[in-house]
Amino acid sequence: MGNEDRNRATEKAYRREKFVMPWELTYLAGNSLGPAVASVADRLVRTSNDQWGQHLAGAWKKNGWLSAPEEIGDKISLLLGADQGTTLVCDSTSINLFKLLNAALAVDPQRKVILTDQGNFSTDLYIAKSVGLIHQDVTVRIVPRSALIESLDPSVAVLMLSHVDYRSGQAHDMASFNEKARSVGALTLWDVSHSVGIMALDFNASGVDMAVGCGYKYLNGGPGAPAFVYVKADLQNTLSNPIQGWLGHAEPFVFSDNYVPASGIKRLQVGTPTTFSLAALEEGVDLLLEAGIQLVEHDSRKLFDAFMAGLEPLVRKGHVHFMHDVQRGNVSGHIGFKVNDAEALHHRLMADNIVTEYRYPDLLRIAFNPLYTTVDEIERTAAKLKHLLGQH
Numbered sequence: 001m002g003n004e005d006r007n008r009a010t011e012k013a014y015r016r017e018k019f020v021m022p023w024e025l026t027y028l029a030g031n032s033l034g035p036a037v038a039s040v041a042d043r044l045v046r047t048s049n050d051q052w053g054q055h056l057a058g059a060w061k062k063n064g065w066l067s068a069p070e071e072i073g074d075k076i077s078l079l080l081g082a083d084q085g086t087t088l089v090c091d092s093t094s095i096n097l098f099k100l101l102n103a104a105l106a107v108d109p110q111r112k113v114i115l116t117d118q119g120n121f122s123t124d125l126y127i128a129k130s131v132g133l134i135h136q137d138v139t140v141r142i143v144p145r146s147a148l149i150e151s152l153d154p155s156v157a158v159l160m161l162s163h164v165d166y167r168s169g170q171a172h173d174m175a176s177f178n179e180k181a182r183s184v185g186a187l188t189l190w191d192v193s194h195s196v197g198i199m200a201l202d203f204n205a206s207g208v209d210m211a212v213g214c215g216y217k218y219l220n221g222g223p224g225a226p227a228f229v230y231v232k233a234d235l236q237n238t239l240s241n242p243i244q245g246w247l248g249h250a251e252p253f254v255f256s257d258n259y260v261p262a263s264g265i266k267r268l269q270v271g272t273p274t275t276f277s278l279a280a281l282e283e284g285v286d287l288l289l290e291a292g293i294q295l296v297e298h299d300s301r302k303l304f305d306a307f308m309a310g311l312e313p314l315v316r317k318g319h320v321h322f323m324h325d326v327q328r329g330n331v332s333g334h335i336g337f338k339v340n341d342a343e344a345l346h347h348r349l350m351a352d353n354i355v356t357e358y359r360y361p362d363l364l365r366i367a368f369n370p371l372y373t374t375v376d377e378i379e380r381t382a383a384k385l386k387h388l389l390g391q392h
């Protein structure tokens with residue numbers, strides 16, 4: 001890396017002062033829980049004192065509490081490369097998967113298959129299976145990743161995939177799966193929990209039908225932050241929310257006995273927005289928008305490159321193994337690798353103020369978030385790994 005790049009990448013961690021975390025910590029687990037955004041505490045105090053305190057129930061309208069799911073959704077759509085009015089913040093990723101899988105199955109009742117891949121994130125598989133339990137005539141087809149394309153046929157209602165493999169960090173090529181799915185008339189449902197906020201997504205160009213994602217990873221929305229749903233504009237009004245709650249109703253405050261879905265993305269809402277969590281999430285999303293997602297992705301790649309360069313001797317000597325063929329086109333915001341004594345290594349790094357993630361039995365994960373991580377920290381991490389593995 002040239003000096004100029006090094007300075008820029010170093011300087012860009014850069015927004016470290018916008019986060020609350022121990023200064024000496026190298027935090028490489030932001031793909032699990034992003035760090036605390038410094039402005040959140042004040043925002044929550046203001047929400048409580050100036051809004052709730054002053055306006056009480058009037059704040060639902062006066063302070064935009066009711067419209068926050070759509071307004072913050074619109075901000076997130078900028079990170080997704082999607083249109084305004086396509087994204088709604090609500091519920092958890094698991095619940096949103098449930099809603100969209102059921103909705104997708106109802107679009108064409110002749111199609112009875114949910115297709116997904118082995119090793120997809122656990123909750124995605126569990127939710128698909130729970131949908132299968134409710135609809136006895138629905139098959140959840142779970143195949144190896146290499147068999148996904150050949151398994152796409154006209155019986156498939158929805159192809160449900162994670163954009164980024166939570167273990168390896170491998171990113172799927174969204175555009176090609178979307179195209180293949182479209183060619184057999186199947187819808188696509190992407191879980192972008194491990195890419196939103198770290199990769200510059202382009203849902204419009206890659207033809208995504210539906211998506212869900214987490215608020216607490218790279219969006220830095222805090223523990224338990226609400227998730228989001230995305231549905232492309234021309235599909236929204238053909239989807240039925242299987243959980244018909246009052247706030248997905250066209251006129252919730254008429255309190256009619258009969259459910260009439262709202263038009264657009266709003267029909268995917270179920271109940272009362274979680275105001276404080278939404279406010280915290282908005283701070284995280286604003287921080288990203290201010291930084292610029294293209295720059296975040298660009299600088300995340302620089303951290304990745306620095307790590308790969310540092311790790312190269314360990315890979316060459318067979319001390320660490322990647323779980324996939326790492327290439328320019330399949331890089332995401334994190335990398336997972338298998339290593340002997342992974343758990344012990346994780347603890348020894350932690351003792352040196354380097355927070356990685358350990359996943360049973362032998363996996364370490366490292367996330368590259370340039371908002372608060374410098375190239376120097378990444379080089380130090382690689383050097384420490386070499387030292388611990390006896391390769392210094």
Ligand SMILES: Cc1ncc(COP(=O)(O)O)c(C=O)c1O
Pocket residue numbers: 092093094095121123124162166191193194214227
């Ligand atoms: C890909 C993916 N989907 C979903 C989830 C979690 O969903 P929920 O927020 O409903 O717990 C995670 C959590 O790590 C995840 O990695």
